[in-house]
Amino acid sequence: MKEKDYAVKDIKLAKQGQERIEWARRHMPVLGKIKEEFEKAKPLKGVNVIACLHVTVETANLIEALIAGGANVALTASNPLSTQDDVAAALAKKGVKVYAIRGEDEKQYYENIESALKIKPNITLDDGADVIATVHSKHKEYLKSIYGGCEETTTGVIRLRAMAKDKALKYPVVAVNDAETKMMFDNRYGTGQSTLHGIINATNVLLAGKTVVVVGYGWCGRGCASRAKGMGSNVVVVEINARKALEAAMDGFQVMDMKEAAKVGDIFITVTGDIAVIRGEHFKLMKDQAIVCNSGHFNVELALDELKKMSKSVTTVKADVDEYLLKGGNRIYVLGEGRLVNLACAFGHPPEVMDMSFANQALCVKYIAENHKKLKNDVYKVPEEIDTRVAEMKLESMGIKLEKLTKEQEKYLSSWSMGT
Incomplete structure (x- = not known):
């Protein structure tokens, strides 16, 4: 990889970052299973993805899952102080276009977003809606190639719903933040x-x-x-x-x-x-x-x-x-x-909860790639089948079994005539 294809603090931190990424991977079984599925089916083959997210060990595992699915990915930080420099170096060493340095000033922050946008994205992933805002305000030329996006924060979803209400949103966005398997666990x-x-x-x-x-x-x-x-x-x-x-x-x-x-x-x-x-x-x-x-x-x-x-x-x-x-x-x-x-001041969310959040992200990227022609320029909820599947996969990874309704119970719940 040419040096111009990334901007990280120190590429020599890559080994340390890779060790930490692998540690987190052991605690993210749901995303790991999705990655295996993606490797076989390649649902994102040829899809260009820009991810403006916190550059952490958990995010690195999401990026690797998307790449396993065939995506071309450019990653930039969604906050100047959330980048883990060793993780950025590890991803850059593997050939990912990474533009993120902890402590970068506002000018560098937006220059990094500009660099990542050169991938000419089909799908955007945001943690705060900064990529979506940049595309809509400064780079409308990219709108014609963008299928849709995902947003993972309450703050970002608030911004995007305001845009949709004003008819200013020019491509569909899935509010990953609002998935129950994200909001109720990651946020809480x-x-x-x-x-x-x-x-x-x-x-x-x-x-x-x-x-x-x-x-x-x-x-x-x-x-x-x-x-x-x-x-x-x-x-x-x-x-x-x-x-x-x-x-x-x-x-x-x-x-x-x-x-x-x-x-x-x-x-x-x-x-x-x-x-x-x-x-x-x-x-x-x-x-x-x-x-x-x-x-x-x-x-x-x-x-x-x-x-x-x-x-x-x-x-x-x-x-x-x-x-x-x-x-x-x-x-x-x-x-x-x-x-x-x-x-x-710390490491962010534990990988066990990000496992569910990023499983939603990965599956929603696949959903957008496959369904974007049917979607309007609006903010969408995560499809219920994705949210439910993530919960079921998490329970399975924890060795927890669900109770099942008997036929009599199913009939009772769907009937108004059985009485008490």
Whole structure:
């Protein structure tokens, strides 16, 4: 491979990255089985795929499954701090077009997307909709060759549904994020565990006895709240949705608005997919040495520009921990520059949950390749048969058997005349 065909930090990291990729593979049996099927059937032969995803060991296994299916793949990072440089090197060494370097600035980030787009994609995979946004705003010439795309984040799906509503979406997209075998497990158990891992990894703070404020009670918020509770924290939930707030209260958590929560929290986690949910008015109410982090896709959830204006100084006190010294003397610690704390400060989701998420991705890429002519320019749910198949394959890999209905039970459930 020519050097111009990739942009990674250090190709010499490839051996270390390959070892880690293989370790993750052992914990991703569903994706492994799909890869075997793809190798035999080649359902993606000649299909060009651009993947704008977190460049991790789990993602590497997805990329290898797509290539096994016959796809030509270009990979770029979906977040400047989520790339694992050894993984990028390992994939580049194998001939994959990889454009991802941990810590790249915004200019390099978008240059890497531009480089990956040169593959002239038929299918796009997004983690935050940046490729879709770039194609629609800057490279409409690629639209005629694109069959469709997949989106794997709540944030991205929100953006795409807004585009579809405004008739601005120019090709069909499958909302992989909304598959039950993704959302209920990846978002809840993956984000919950990896977010706390990121906080602990960056700070080594004791969670027991601390008040943890979780802003947003979707599946990611539920996961963060339940994991923090399990570590002995007092958990406060901030919500705008009445039903979710009620659910959080029934789950045993205190529910407050952001101003009240700002006064009592020791650790703050945002998981909303919205902009500026913690603002200057909240930062000024926080305790000295409050820890603030974000586990939503983009760092816009924290109004860091407002925090900076309120501060006398900003100092990096240790890796991934910035101290904002407020003019009143209080200190606020921001983790991972406000970017995804579970990837900026830790390893991201465990492979066991990404196994299901990326199984959905792989099967949805196949679905788009085979069905794109029937699809309109809209956001689609993952077909139920794919979602169900992933669940069944995961259960099988865990050695768990399902109960089956008897004929009498089937008749009872489908009848209105049998009575009680």
